[in-house]
Amino acid sequence: MSKQIKTYALHNYLTIPQMESLSEEMKKDIEIVGRVLPFKTNNYVVDELINWDDVEHDPIFTLNFPRMGMLEKKHYLAVEKLLDQQAEKEVIDRKVREIRLALNPNPAGQEHNVPYLGEIKLKGIQHKYPETVLFFPSQGQTCHAFCTFCFRWPQFSGMSELKFAMKEADLLLKYLRVHKEVTDILFTGGDPMVMNAATLQAYIRPLLTPEFSHIHSIRIGTKSLAYWPYRYLTDADSDDIISLFEEVVAAGKNLSVQAHFNHPRELSTDAVKQAIKRILSTGAQIRTQSPLLRNINDKPELWAEMWRKQVDLGCIPYYMFIARDTGAKHYFELPLDRCWQIFRRAYRQVSGLCRTVRGPSMSDNAGKIQVLGVQEVRGEKIFVLRFIQGRNPKWVDVPFFAEYNPKATWFDQLKPAFGDERFFFEEQLLKLKVAKPFLFE
Numbered sequence: 001m002s003k004q005i006k007t008y009a010l011h012n013y014l015t016i017p018q019m020e021s022l023s024e025e026m027k028k029d030i031e032i033v034g035r036v037l038p039f040k041t042n043n044y045v046v047d048e049l050i051n052w053d054d055v056e057h058d059p060i061f062t063l064n065f066p067r068m069g070m071l072e073k074k075h076y077l078a079v080e081k082l083l084d085q086q087a088e089k090e091v092i093d094r095k096v097r098e099i100r101l102a103l104n105p106n107p108a109g110q111e112h113n114v115p116y117l118g119e120i121k122l123k124g125i126q127h128k129y130p131e132t133v134l135f136f137p138s139q140g141q142t143c144h145a146f147c148t149f150c151f152r153w154p155q156f157s158g159m160s161e162l163k164f165a166m167k168e169a170d171l172l173l174k175y176l177r178v179h180k181e182v183t184d185i186l187f188t189g190g191d192p193m194v195m196n197a198a199t200l201q202a203y204i205r206p207l208l209t210p211e212f213s214h215i216h217s218i219r220i221g222t223k224s225l226a227y228w229p230y231r232y233l234t235d236a237d238s239d240d241i242i243s244l245f246e247e248v249v250a251a252g253k254n255l256s257v258q259a260h261f262n263h264p265r266e267l268s269t270d271a272v273k274q275a276i277k278r279i280l281s282t283g284a285q286i287r288t289q290s291p292l293l294r295n296i297n298d299k300p301e302l303w304a305e306m307w308r309k310q311v312d313l314g315c316i317p318y319y320m321f322i323a324r325d326t327g328a329k330h331y332f333e334l335p336l337d338r339c340w341q342i343f344r345r346a347y348r349q350v351s352g353l354c355r356t357v358r359g360p361s362m363s364d365n366a367g368k369i370q371v372l373g374v375q376e377v378r379g380e381k382i383f384v385l386r387f388i389q390g391r392n393p394k395w396v397d398v399p400f401f402a403e404y405n406p407k408a409t410w411f412d413q414l415k416p417a418f419g420d421e422r423f424f425f426e427e428q429l430l431k432l433k434v435a436k437p438f439l440f441e
């Protein structure tokens with residue numbers, strides 16, 4: 001059985017041969033970049049997922065440990081200089097904070113999604129789309145790893161003023177009592193599956209009572225299957241987790257584990273296969289999602305393999321996301337055209353059962369915007385886009401068009417096609433002031 005190790009010091013969780021696989025440059029990069037983009041891993045990832053024979057090019061290593069290219073050169077050099085000068089801790093901390101703030105720590109206007117209950121601002125809830133509420137239980141605001149592309153990295157990098165979290169299940173329940181339009185609640189983080197079973201039960205059980213009959217689906221966003229499948233197998237309270245899942249299903253709710261898998265290798269171990277089996281045996285479903293990441297999974301074959309494996313194991317491919325405009329985005333990003341090409345080349349290789357997947361999709365301030373493709377209309381090359389989800393539900397599924405831009409990696413770099421001044425939804429979006437955007441007409 002593997003053991004989860006929560007220490008941050010490299011030598012504490014690598015064996016001597018593993019340490020020796022790292023060049024001195026790699027160790028130095030981990031030290032420098034890790035100051036800004038903290039890292040965390042465990043011995044399941046280290047011993048069972050990383051290929052130490054080719055660690056320089058290993059995608060799982062890159063997902064778990066900082067690399068030089070993850071910081072812009074000027075930021076890297078600034079931290080390196082301070083460390084070389086053995087600067088005071090406060091001086092280093094100040095520089096680190098300054099760099100972090102330059103990395104767009106709260107992309108897609110997430111702060112606009114925070115609702116109020118009367119006068120109380122509910123810092124641990126986001127309510128962007130009418131039917132779905134996101135809940136950030138404070139005990140679940142850490143993760144099995146700290147992915148450097150993560151749009152939630154302020155959750156675990158000590159930037160407390162930017163953190164979404166709350167402990168009070170009561171406030172969540174009060175909010176849901178008055179929002180009968182909500183059918184889905186997503187427990188998110190960080191990773192809610194770092195919480196112990198008793199805490200998770202305390203949040204979930206009240207939702208199973210008749211007064212919350214409008215809640216049809218409980219979703220849990222988690223990386224645990226990929227990075228700590230023992231959560232469902234051999235942790236001290238694994239059986240309690242499984243019983244809780246059974247209880248949710250027996251209460252007539254859909255329970256969906258939204259599993260984050262970035263690479264087919266994460267689906268290859270006996271532990272993950274057994275964990276998936278155990279979750280599915282409760283009647284829960286597993287839906288899978290990942291961003292498309294340069295240096296990690298930017299090949300159609302990898303996605304096709306991942307979706308096929310997921311379906312073979314009983315999971316439902318759900319989303320291919322475009323890497324968010326935050327953190328180490330420049331290291332992972334790909335032009336939108338390339339994202340679409342990778343998606344379609346993967347999609348056409350797989351059977352209909354895998355084609356439940358949607359993407360490539362950008363989770364932008366206005367909503368989830370899918371790149372449907374590139375076309376030429378009356379001599380103008382354009383991107384065809386649509387909302388999979390919109391702050392205003394009326395925007396959903398309406399195709400719209402942007403000028404083709406071969407370099408664009410995010411929606412804010414696009415302009416409307418055909419000489420239009422604005423995209424069709426922008427005027428409404430500008431009116432948005434409070435966190436109930438779906439109510440505006």
Ligand code: SF4
Pocket residue numbers: 143144145146147149150151152153189190191222223260
């Ligand atoms: S929330 Fe997801 S993307 Fe972010 S660090 Fe955790 S596992 Fe990685």
